[in-house]
Every structure is written in structure tokens, then in C-alpha cells.
Amino acid sequence: MEVHAVLLKKVNITSPIQSVLDVADNLQLSLSPEPTAEEIGLNCGEQRSSELILGYEDLKQMLESNKDSSKLEAMKRIVGMISAGKNASELFPAVVKNVASKNLEIKKLVYVYLVRYAEEQQDLALLSIATFQRGLKDPNQLIRASALRVLSSIRVPIIVPIMMLAIKEAAADLSPYVRKTAAHAIQKLYRQLVAGSVVMAFEEVCPDRIDLIHKNYRKLCNLLVDVEEWGQVVIIHMLTRYARTQFVSPWTEDEDENANNFYESDDEENEKPADRKRPYTMDPDHRLLLKNTKPLLQSRNAAVVVAVAQLYWHLAPKSETSMIAKSLVRLLRSHREVQYIVLQNIATMSIQRKGLFEPFLKSFYVRSTDPTMIKILKLEIMTNLATETNISTLLREFQVCILVHYCPIIVLRNASLSTMM
Numbered sequence: 001m002e003v004h005a006v007l008l009k010k011v012n013i014t015s016p017i018q019s020v021l022d023v024a025d026n027l028q029l030s031l032s033p034e035p036t037a038e039e040i041g042l043n044c045g046e047q048r049s050s051e052l053i054l055g056y057e058d059l060k061q062m063l064e065s066n067k068d069s070s071k072l073e074a075m076k077r078i079v080g081m082i083s084a085g086k087n088a089s090e091l092f093p094a095v096v097k098n099v100a101s102k103n104l105e106i107k108k109l110v111y112v113y114l115v116r117y118a119e120e121q122q123d124l125a126l127l128s129i130a131t132f133q134r135g136l137k138d139p140n141q142l143i144r145a146s147a148l149r150v151l152s153s154i155r156v157p158i159i160v161p162i163m164m165l166a167i168k169e170a171a172a173d174l175s176p177y178v179r180k181t182a183a184h185a186i187q188k189l190y191r192q193l194v195a196g197s198v199v200m201a202f203e204e205v206c207p208d209r210i211d212l213i214h215k216n217y218r219k220l221c222n223l224l225v226d227v228e229e230w231g232q233v234v235i236i237h238m239l240t241r242y243a244r245t246q247f248v249s250p251w252t253e254d255e256d257e258n259a260n261n262f263y264e265s266d267d268e269e270n271e272k273p274a275d276r277k278r279p280y281t282m283d284p285d286h287r288l289l290l291k292n293t294k295p296l297l298q299s300r301n302a303a304v305v306v307a308v309a310q311l312y313w314h315l316a317p318k319s320e321t322s323m324i325a326k327s328l329v330r331l332l333r334s335h336r337e338v339q340y341i342v343l344q345n346i347a348t349m350s351i352q353r354k355g356l357f358e359p360f361l362k363s364f365y366v367r368s369t370d371p372t373m374i375k376i377l378k379l380e381i382m383t384n385l386a387t388e389t390n391i392s393t394l395l396r397e398f399q400v401c402i403l404v405h406y407c408p409i410i411v412l413r414n415a416s417l418s419t420m421m
Contacts, residue, residue: 056090063094068103075109082116092121099131104140111135111146118153125154129162136166141175148178152185163189192223196231199238213242217285221292229301236296236307239289243315247286250317282317290316297327302338305331306345313349322356329360336371343377350384358385361393366401375401 062074078095081088095113098106118125135147148170151163163185170182199220206212213220220235227235289311296308309324331342346364350357357364364378364385379401386394 059091060094063091063098068101068106071098071101071106072103072109075106075113079109079112082113088113089117089120092117092124096121096124096128099128104143107135107143108146111143111150114150115146115153118150119155122154122156125150126156126159129154129159133162133166136169141173141177144170144173144175145178145181148181148185152188155188160189192226193228193231195220195223195227196234199231200234203234203238210242210245213238217242218288221285221288224292225295229299229304232296232299233301233303233307236293236304236311239293240307240311240314243286243289243311247283247315249315250282286315290320294323297323302331302334302342306342309345318353321353325356325360329357329363332363336374339374340377343374343381347377347380347384350381354385354387357381358387358390361385361390365397 059074059077062070065071075095075098078088078091092113095110098110099114101107101110114125129151132147132151135143136151138144138147148166151159151166167182167185167189170178170185173179173182202209202212217239220239224232224235224239293308293311296304299305299308305327309328312321312324328342328346332339334342346357361382364381366375366378370378379398382394382397
């Protein structure tokens with residue numbers, strides 16, 4: 001009994017002490033500061049970077065392993081990293097060592113990696129050109145195509161002859177997949193981005209040196225479709241200026257023909273054949289320019305369409321200028337700034353060629369939302385297009401302009417109409 005009493009006293013004594021200690025621990029936990037978001041982010045970033053470094057080291061060790069299974073697993077992880085948008089360029093030296101692997105699956109993945117990073121790591125990729133050339137002779141069509149794709153991804157001028165020979169052989173390959181790859185590789189040998197900048201520099205430095213254009217004229221005409229849009233505008237303006245000074249204008253021939261018809265005499269049969277003018281024949285280079293610029297009338301860039309329209313206006317026969325009207329009218333659906341420039345060109349063209357835009361007369365009707373300058377240009381164009389057949393329609397439209405759109409400028413235009421009636 002005495003022993004039990006002593007134990008009960010000890011328990012009663014220790015329980016208050018234990019409760020005090022528990023309260024102190026809880027208080028300490030509540031007073032301890034919580035980590036901020038920045039600290040958490042820094043810790044996570046450091047942890048991720050360390051894990052990434054360790055991951056790179058592990059992948060390098062796996063790639064240097066003697067087991068194909070380890071190499072294959074490493075390449076699968078690397079390709080997965082590339083697919084996830086992660087940078088794996090640091091592994092290039094370790095990956096390129098396995099380009100000569102006899103394992104087909106490893107070689108495929110190595111080529112996938114090299115296609116992605118060969119342009120960035122050109123020096124290291126050049127060391128394996130002999131291996132890529134051997135890959136072009138591989139029995140597997142996928143390996144042949146991949147080797148050609150890697151070679152074309154190394155954008156170094158030194159290997160251009162090698163590339164040309166490889167593409168020539170691949171173009172005659174029995175596999176359609178390899179021939180398709182050869183067709184795509186041709187595009188990588190030549191870039192048209194420089195052409196527009198070169199012509200722009202020429203126009204700024206020596207625009208009067210027409211002699212420098214002679215030997216490059218056909219080349220510029222042929223690559224015009226593949227140049228970027230603003231480069232096309234510069235080249236078209238230069239070729240327009242060049243062609244107007246080097247080729248005979250088709251418009252001059254039309255004017256001479258009209259004059260001859262007007263002054264035609266009864267004794268035309270007595271005229272000597274030597275005195276008669278030969279019929280106009282367009283120069284092949286002149287036709288080349290018109291042929292290569294015609295598709296650009298469908299360009300999404302309004303500046304390109306306007307430039308081609310101006311070229312056709314000055315250089316094309318009158319029978320071929322009708323196509324520019326539809327392209328210019330299409331641009332009237334664009335922004336106001338574009339409409340203003342297009343309407344200015346149409347207003348100038350409609351003075352000489354009324355029939356060119358007469359089928360699109362309704363496109364020039366004034367809208368209530370049109371700015372004042374656009375209204376004035378539309379009224380000017382409608383005045384230029386006025387004929388005996390459409391004069392009643394135009395007068396009704398002018399009445400609407402006065403009553404609805406409030407265009408007092410129409411009063412001035414009526415004076416010109418009265419002179420025509």
C-alpha cells in the first residue's frame with residue numbers, strides 16, 4: 001500500500017510539469033516564422049537546378065555506358081526533355097558519340113536529337129560528317145532520310161558541295177520517303193531573306209546604276225515569289241523602274257495603232273512594205289516580269305498588291321490591266337489607312353481608263369462611316385467613271401450623299417458632271 005501511494009504522488013507531481021513543457025513547445029511552434037513565398041521559390045529553384053545538373057550527369061554516364069539498354073533509356077529521356085520544351089544542348093558531345101551505334105533504335109533517337117541541335121552545335125556536328133555520309137548508304141530508309149536531314153541542318157557553307165551530292169543521290173532513291181526528305185533539304189541550301197535587304201541597300205546607295213541590274217534581272221524575277229513580303233515591295237518597285245527604261249511600253253503601240261486607224265487613207269495599199277511598222281512583240285524578259293508578278297496580286301499584304309498594280313499599269317498591255325481592278329477593289333475592305341492609299345491609286349487610274357473600274361462602281365458608294373477624305377476620293381472616282389449609261393445612277397447616289405451622308409463637296413463635283421452632259 002505504501003508503494004502505491006508513493007507512485008501516485010510521483011505521477012501527480014510529474015503531470016503538471018509535463019503539461020507546462022507541452023504548452024512551451026506549442027508556444028515555440030506558434031512563434032517560429034513561416035517561410036515566405038520567395039524563400040520557398042528559391043529553395044525549389046535551387047533544388048530543381050541541382051536535380052537537373054544531377055540528371056545531366058546521370059544521362060552522360062548512361063550514354064557513356066557499354067550497355068545499349070542504358071544508352072537507349074538515356075536517349076528516350078533526352079527526347080522526352082526536348083518534347084517538353086527543355087534545353088538539352090549540353091548533352092550534345094555525349095550524344096554525338098553514339099551516332100555510329102549499331103543499335104537501330106539508338107541511332108534513330110540520336111538523329112532526332114541531332115536534327116534539333118545540329119545548327120546550334122555546328123563545330124561538333126562537323127566532326128561526325130563522315131558518319132552521316134555512311135548513314136546515307138544505310139539499308140534502312142529511315143536512317144538514310146535521317147542522315148540527310150541532319151546534314152541539311154548543319155548550315156555551314158563548307159559542306160554545301162557534300163550536301164549537293166547527297167541530295168542528288170537521295171533524289172534518285174528508291175524510297176519515296178528519302179526522296180521527300182531530299183526535296184525538303186533543297187530548301188535549306190538557299191535562303192531568300194537576304195534579297196530584299198540587298199535591293200533596299202542598292203536603292204539607297206546607287207539607284208542610278210542600272211547596269212548592275214542587267215545580269216541579276218532574271219534571278220530577281222524568279223525568286224520574287226519566295227521573298228518575304230516587304231522585300232517583295234522593294235524589288236517590285238526597282239524592277240518597275242528598270243523595266244520602264246529598258247523595255248518598249250505596250251501603251252505606245254496602242255496609241256500608234258489608234259492614230260493610224262484615225263488617219264487611215266485610201267491609198268494605204270500603195271504604201272511600201274518597208275515603210276510599215278512591224279507589229280509589237282513583247283520582249284521575253286518583259287513577259288517574264290509580268291508572269292512572275294501576277295500571282296502576287298493575291299497577296300495578303302496590301303503594299304504588295306498596290307506595287308504589282310502599279311507595275312501592270314505601266315508595263316502591261318491594256319488588254320491585261322483589267323485584272324488589277326479586282327485586286328485593288330478587294331483592298332477596300334481593309335483598314336481606313338489602306339483604303340485611302342488604294343483609292344488614291346484608283347482615282348489616278350480611272351482618269352485614263354474609265355472602263356477598268358466601271359464594273360465595280362457600287363464599291364465606291366459613300367458610306368456614313370467613311371471619313372471625310374475617303375468620301376472625297378470616292379466622289380472623285382465616281383465622277384471619273386461617269387458615262388451616259390450610268391449617269392442617272394450616279395445622280396441618285398449623289399442625292400443620297402447630300403441628304404443622308406451630308407457631303408456638300410458634291411456640289412463642286414456636279415460642275416464637272418454638267419460639262420459632260
